[in-house]
Structures are given as structure tokens and as C-alpha cells.
Amino acid sequence: MPVLWLVLIVAVISAAGYVIGRTRAVQSAGGSLRKLHSLPSFYGANTAMKAAVPALLAMLVWLVAQPLYINSAVTTLIPDGEIADGSSRGLVMAEVRRTARGLDNAVAGGFITEEMASSGRAEFSDMTRRLKEAGQVVTGNITQTVLTAAQAYRSKAATGQMMMSVVVIALALAGAFWGLRDAHADFRARNTVERGIKAVLIAAASIAILTTIGIILSLIFNTIEFFRLYPASEFFTSLEWAPSFSGRGGASSLGVLPLLWGTLYISLVALLVAVPIGLFSAVYLSEYASSRVRSIAKPLLEVLAGIPTIVYGLFALLTVGPLLLAVFGDSTGLGWMQGQRAVMTAGLVMGVMLIPFVSSLSDDIINAVPQTMRDGSYGLGATKSETIKQVILPAALPGIVGAILLAASRAIGETMIVVMGAGAAARLSLNPFEAMTTVTAKIVSQLTGDSDFASPEALVAFALGMTLFVLTLGLNVLALYIVRKYREQYE
Template identity: 75%
Template sequence: MPLLWLILIVLAIAAAGYVLGRSRALASAGGDIRQLHSLPSYYGSNAALKAVVPALLLLVLWLIAQPLYINSVISGTLPDELISEGSSRGLLMAEVSRTAQGLDLAVSQGVIDEGVASDPAADFNAMTDRLKQAGAIVTSQITQPVLNAAQRYRSMSHTGTAIMSIAVIIIAVLGAFYGIRQSSAQFRARNVVEQGVRVLLVAAASIAVLTTVGIVLSLVFNTIEFFRLYPASEFFFGLSWAPSFSGRGGSSELGVLPLLWGTIYISIVALIVAVPVGLFAAIYLSEYAGSKVRAVAKPLLEVLAGIPTIVYGLFALLTVGPLLVSIFGDGGVLGVSWQGGGRAVITAGLVMGIMLIPFVSSLSDDIINAVPQAMRDGSYGLGATKSETIKQVVLPAALPGIVGAILLAASRAIGETMIVVLGAGAAARLSLNPFEAMTTVTAKIVSQLTGDSDFASPEALVAFALGMTLFVLTLGLNVFALYIVRKYREQYD
């Protein structure tokens, strides 16, 4: 049964429980609402909650546990002889999983019958030909044992899903029935429902934390899997990035230093553009501009934040890049030959800086406006001019917030992808020349996870190691920002 249908059935059971629970409560009071402890809607909500919450909780837990159990069972049936040099059991299970997905796709398209897809004795060559005919994603190293394991994997998945559907529906029905049985005039339905809603609110508030934990764990586990296949020393200290999609990474050079340097270099160029312009714009809007000018200028400035990054990337590729080449390239107006092509660090940095201006200006403007007017008045009372007040009173008082705005812009720059792909190129190199093409960690994460590469190969798993490296980098940046903010805030509280 499709997951959407199952959820709709549970919701329908909950709706029926709401109606029946409310009606039973009214009937127990002889139709007189005054005889009820709670409003009739609370009795219906009690039955609905008891139908929905346990059923959906079981659904979520089952969806998490089933793949783990099936992987464990199928993995135990695979002989060690199938694991080639440079591979692992996890990589082999990834091949089995993709082959099972290919079987599902072929069955849905009618290329393979359901009975044939589940038959271990089916002709191997005919099966693989039909899988290719269906356009199913099947690894080039598929063998008869892998195909048989994929058939068992698919059979167990379908059986588990059917059992899950039945169990979820039964739990929903039993929960609704129990809630309906509780619907009597003396039952404190309001207390139970409010307590249940409180628990749901706490659970909703915990989703962000659990999501963060899940992201970190997925990065950690896949990073560990990558380092089982590729030396960590070569990854962290290698000076060359040259992935090869043959031989399972045996000939690949996956040094992260060129990518980190490109990420930091382009971010620095972007901040050199965004910080002065954004900060000066914030000072003007908050201290000098009149109300009419501010009402028009600030929304226009913030429009830059709403432009999709792909548009900025096209702007870098089609406009800024050729413009810089016409100035700094061969035959340019300056008569120099510094920039050989439109894709370069300075191209991506300039455009990314323009994109970051509203992040810096808007946040800095809000922080500057939050500085108490009494501090300005005290400075004026001591004879300071407006510019002196801004330099010596307002900006130092707003410094923690301004630092936070700059670091937010830095985090945004580090995580940018499309502008880098279209404006900076794809060359991984260690160079100080801003007119050369470079690339970043995020751009390589995208390139490593696209295409026809084996997802369980080192060339694909390296994306998780890159993501983990970027996560640690931004975490360190945020910790440093927190230290700076606290240090300066103590002087002005």
C-alpha cells in the first residue's frame, strides 16, 4: 500500500473517531452539554489523538527500523568472496539495494513480470537485459548472487511494508475505539487533550534538534565509510584534487586543501565587496537618510536577497566575466593579460559580494537602530559631531551585532554553490592569483554526487567527507563569532 494512502486511511479513522467520540459523550449526558466535564469537541479530539498519534509513531519507527533489519539479514547471506579489493560489505549492499530498486522500476513499467522478478531461478542474462531496457539504474558489477540478494531484499521489503500497513491500521482502529469508550460525561477529556497537545508541541520543538543530529550522524557514518576506502592523511594533506571514476578510486587523488583554499579565497573576495558596501549603506540608512528615503531605499536594497542564486550565477557568467576579461584580459583596455577567461575567483567573488550586501546592510541597520538614543544624545551633549558619534559611540556599541552580520554573510558565502559553478569554474588549484579559475567544496560536493558514478564508491562518498569538513569549518567560525560577541558585549551592557 502506498504511504500516502496509509496516512489518509489513518486520518479517516481519526475523523470517524472524532465524530463518534463527540456523539457518545453527548449521548452519555442526555444531550445536555452542561452535564459534561469538557466541551464535546474535547471528547472527539481525545479519540482522534489516540487514533493518529500511536499509529503514526509506529509508522515512523517501522520506516526507520525496517531498512536496517533487511540490510542486516541480506548482508549476512552474502559470501565474503563477493567483496573485491577496495570494496566493503556496505558497498556491496548498496549495489543490492539499487538492483532491487531497478527490479521495482522494471515491474512497474511491465518489462518484467512480478513472478519473474521474485524467481531466483530466472535467467540471469535475460533479467539484466530487461533491467537495462527499463532504464533501471544497475551497477556494472552486478552478478548472479547480487541479483538473487536483490530479489530477496525486494521480497522482504514488500512483505514488511504490507505487515506495517496492517499493523498501523489496526493500531489506529484500536486507539480510536479506546478513545470512544472513554467518552463519558465524567471523563476529563480537556485535561487529557491539553496534556497530549503539550507533548506534541514538545515533540515538534525537538524536530530541529533531532534533524541536526540526524544530519551530523549521516555525515559521520558516510565519512567513516569513505576513510575505510581512502587514506585520511591523503585527504586532509593532499595538494591535488583529481578524481578518477575507474578502479574504485584506486587512481584518484582526493586532497581537500585545494577545495578549502578556493572556498576561503572566494569568500574573502566576496566579503571585501559586501562588508564595506553593506556597512556604509546601513550607516547611511540608519543615521543620515530621511524617513522617505529610507522607506524606498531599504526595500530596494533588500530585493537583492530575493534574487535566486542561479540568476546571480548567470550574471557572473554572461556579464561580469566578459566585462572583467575586457578590462584585465588580452587586448583589454588596461593592456594587460592577467585574466584569460571569464570564469575566475574575482568573477565569483564580485557577484557573491553583491548578493551578500543585503545580508550585511539589513542586519547591521537593525543593530545600529537598536543602539539606545540616549548614547547618541550623551555624545552630542559632550560636543561630539554626528560623524564622531557614529565612529566612537554607535559603531562600538553595535559591534557585536555587526560582527554577527558579517559572520552570517561569511557562512552564506562558504555555502554558496551556483555562483561558484558558473562564475569561478571547476579547477581545483592552490594559487593566489584572483584572475584564475578555482572551485569550492560545495561545488565539488554537487559534482561528485551527480552523473553515473557508483554512489558507494570513494568518488561519491568523498562528498560526505567534504560536507563534514565544511560543517566543522562553519562550526569553528560560529564558535569564534560567539567568543567575539561576548567579549565586546560585556563592555556595553
């Protein structure tokens, strides 16, 4: 049974439990609400909660545990001799899962029967031919062992899905009967419901933490898989980025240093644009602008943060790039710039995008400096500019530094502006008018197309992502450390 239908069935059982539980509680009090410990709605909510929560939790745990169990059971069907050099058992299992999905699609399209998809009696050549006709063979790595394992994987997944449906519906019904048994006048339904709501709120607050853990684990596992196929020493020390998709990476050079250099170089140019403009804008809006000007200028400035990055990329490609080429290209005799895509093109546009990040955060931090410090400075005879330079900015400096570091993290993770404005060349150069690329751009290019995750060229995207994650995490931690250590508390 599809998961959506299962959720709808649980929802119907819960809704019915709410109505019946509410009615049953009122009837137990003889129709007098004063005899009830809690409001009737609490008795209905108690029944609905007991019907839905255990069933949905069981379904969630089942959906997480079932793939792990099936993987461990099916992987025993793959002998060590079937794992080719340069591959691993995890990559072969990825091929098995892909083939299992191909069997499902082929059955849905009528290219094979359900009996052929679930049975190992069909001839291998006939099955692969039908899968190719259905467009479900994306690589040439399907072997008899992989096909047999895929059929077993599909069979176990179907059995597990059926068992999950039975267990979830049974738990929903049992929970509903449990809630109806408690639907009487003396039951403290309000206390139970409030404890349940508190647990739900705690679970909701934990989603961000669990999501972060899931992202880290997915990166770690695939990064480990990559380093099993490609030496970590070459990845972190090689000065060349030259992936080759022939021969499973035998001729590839996957050094991350040129990509890191391009990432940091473009981010530096962007910060050189965003920090002065954003900081000066914040000082003007907080100290010089009238309330009328501020009410108009601040929202207009923050509109820059809402523009999609693809629009910034088009602006870099169609406007900024040709403008820079006309100024620094061969037409003016300088000859510094040979094409529209360059570090300067992407850096300037990215800097414009980061202006609202710096200005808004800095504006809030400057406004948090107490007015009494300004008045004290004026009372000592300081001018407005001297007060800003010697009192306000030093007091707000830790927060401003934190805002700059957060903007740097945003710049390091940018993709579309780099792809369209900086080019795709991985090189180590100090010339800002040359084309370069970043880690994020190469992650996109390495995962574009039919990647089977059976080669270092596809798995390197996860190693790049892990490197970028560690870099941005370090910047965020540094920003929080600076803000917490050096900020001043004002009453």
C-alpha cells in the first residue's frame, strides 16, 4: 500500500476517534459538562492522538529500518568475485537498487510481467533486452548476479511494504480503542493531551538537529566510499583538476586545491564589494537617514536579498561581463581580460548580492548600541562623525565582524553566479580577469547527467561537499565565537 494512502487511513481513524471519544466522554457524564474533568475536545484529542502518534511513529521507524535490513539481506547474494576492481560492494548495491527501480518501471510500462520481475526463472538476455526497450538500463553494469539481487530486493521491499501497512493500521485501531476506553468523566484528558503536545513541540525543535546529522552522515559515508577508490593524499595535495570519465577514473586527477583557490578568490572579491558598501549603508541608515528615508531605503535595499541567484547569474553574463571586457579587453589596448567570464565578473555581482546581508545585520547591531553612549559622546564635545568612528563602531565591531563572516559563508556556497559568471576553468592564478571555478560549480557538473556513483568522478562530489561543509562550518563557528566573546551587554 502506498505511504500516502496509509497516512490517509490513519488520519481517518484518528478523526473518527476524535468524534467518538468526544461523544463518549459527554455521555459518560450524563450530558453534564460540569462533571467532566476536562473539556470534551480534550477527550476527543486524546483518542485521536493515541490513534495517530504510535502508528505514524511506527511507520517512520519502519521506513528508515526497512532499507537497511533489505540491504544487509541482499548484499549476501553478491559474491566477492562479482565486485570488479575499482568498485566496491556499496557501489554494486547502488546498481542493484537502480535495477530494482527499473524493474518496477518496466512492469508499470507493460514491458515485463510481474512474474518475470519477481522470479529468477526468466532468461537474463531476455530480461536485459526488455529493460533496454523500456529505457531502464542506464549503464552497462547489469550482470546476472545484479539482476537476481534486484529481483530479491524488489520482492523483499514489497513484502516489507505489506507488513508495514498491516502493522500501522493495527496500531492505529488499537490506539483508537485505547483512547475510547479512557473517554470517561474521571480521566484527566487535558493533562495527557498537554504532555503529548509538549512532546510534539520537542520533536519539532529536534528536526533541525536531526536534519543536520542526516546531512553530515550522508556526506561522510559517500566521502569514505570515494576515498576507498581515490587516494586522499592526492585529493588534498594535487594542483590539477582533470576528471576523465573513461576507464573508471584511471586517468583522472582530482585535486581540490584549484577549486578551493577559486572559491576563496571569488568570495574575497565579493566581500571587497559587499563589506564597504553594506557597512556604509548601515551607518547612513542608522545614524544619518531620517525615519521617512529609512522606511523607504531599507526595504528597497533588502529587495536585493530576494532576487533569485539565477537572475544575478544572467546579469553577470549579459551585462557585467561584456562591460568589463569592453574596459579591460583588447579593444582598449589593455588586454587583461580575454573573455566575459572571469573572477571579477562573478565577484562583483556576488558582492551586490551580499550587500543586504552585511547592511541589514550591521544596521541592527548599530541600532542596538544604547543612545546614552551617543549622548555621552556629544556631551564631551565630539561631533557626529567622531562619535560614529570612536564610540559606535568600536562598540558594534564584534557583531559587524560576525555579520561579515556569515556573508562570507554565503559567498562560499554560491553556485549559479559562479557557473554563469566565472566559467568552469580550474586553475591557480592571481589574475582576477581570468576564468576560474569553485567547489560548488564542480559539484553540480560532476553530478549532472546519468551518474551511476560507480566511479571516483561521481563520488568526488561528496568529498567536495564535505570539504565545503567543513569550511563554512568553521566560518560560522568563528563568527559565533567572536560575537559571544567580544560583544558588550547593555541595559
